[in-house]
Amino acid sequence: MPERRGAAKTKAVSPARWAAFQVLERVQTTDAHSDDLLHGAALHGSSQEDKNLATALVMGVLRWQIALDAELRGLLDRPEQTMPEAVWIALRMGAFQLRHMDRIPAHAALSESVELVRVAGHPKAAGMVNAVLRKVAAASGAARRPIVESVAAMAERLGHPGWMVERWVKEYGRAAATAVCEYDQREPGEGDWFEEEAAGERSAPVMDAGSRLVAEIAAASVAEPKRIWDACAAPGGKTAVLARRHAAAEVLATDVSARRLEAMRRRLEREIPGRTIEMREADAARLPASAGRFDLILCDVPCSGTGTLARNPEIRLRLRGEDLERQAWRQREILSAALGRLNARGRLVYSTCSLELEENEAVVRAVVEASGARVIPVGELVERLVVPGGEGLVRGEFLRTLPGANFEGDGFFAAVLEKGK
Helix, strand or coil, X not given: CCCCCCHHHHCCCCXXXXXXXXXXXXXXXXXXXXXXXXXXXXXXXXXXXXXXXXXXXXHHHHHHHHHHHHHHHHHCCCCCCCCCHHHHHHHHHHHHHHHHCCCCCHHHHHHXXXXXXXXXXXXXXXXXXXXXXXXXXXXXXXXXXXXXXXXXXXXXXXXXXXXXXXXXXXXXXXHHHXXXXXXXXXXXXXXXXCHHHHCCCCCCCCCCHHXXXXXXXXXXXXXXXXEEEECCCXXXXXXXXXXXXXXXXXXXXXXXXXXXXXXXXXXXXXXXXXXXXXXXXXXXXXXXXXHCCEEEEEEXXXXXXXXXXXXXXXXXXXXXXXXXXXXXXXXHHHHHHHHCCEEXXXXXXXXXXXXXXXXXXXXXXXXXXXXXXXXXXXXXXXXXXXXXXXCCCEECCEEECCECCCEXXXXXXXXXXXXXX
């Protein structure tokens, strides 16, 4: 990443735009996560106003990158030309501000994007960036939706990979897939169904409603468990729900990441001080036999995260269809191992924040067939929780939240399992 030059060369670039440029370049050229970068060195010491603008620019560009690139390529004299990533980032930032940020003056978006290219070491591209962004600014508003629109065109217009949206249309229908895409382009709200319980805990992150719903289903699935295991526990929100709902139970929380486990430890000390929770760095598929058996197990397994694109927009730029089987293999491994740690009358809740069948129904069916476990229909538990606006959350025996289509929150899948007789 280029270092910022002297003040004489960068005076026309605001601190917020320069920080956003640096974060976007890191996201594009490494596997770094935008949220970690926005809370890191790039914005250290910045004013709250600069932090807000930089965050809006980064998250907005990532959400709309597919649509922005399609529009920008159409405005290039040679659409097939290869350009340095820094030039593309400056173009995307300028186009996003012109298209989606009404409060940003057009001249500021144009001039600072041109200056960013120069500061990044590509002065010869400045004229091209200026010309292309002037064409964007001259266009009469955002592109209108055509009367007849293909799925591929809809996906591009709403900033999603075509292969991903084609899958959603096939599984959930055109209307639901469109609603999911539109939801993913919104900035996540600060509040949700469960926020009232978190009031006064501003130092702790507020859980997304979908994540909290899964935790509540898990907590309600067993009346009085003596031992609980949260198998893939970080960042700890679901662990906190389970520990609160079952105050007398022993709780074990494990995660493969020592760093995430330590962050979770600090979070739980803030949220539920005095509550004893055992925490271990451990692979959920290889928990030592000495840990014993459990009456309630939550396996919120690592997944593609396609239900969280509003919060994690870079997933759509990195995920490939072939990644799903790799995820599913790991998920089957964890679920199979966890079932082996379940007491005879206990229950296990398997969940993901993925919309993909390979990671959800297919994983559960494969493990059930191999193990003889039973699926417990989730409908009664969902009805018991009385979720506001929660109609249509149950598909067959499973929970399925679709962002913007049947739920105002992230997309989650959940299944409740028991050991076979």
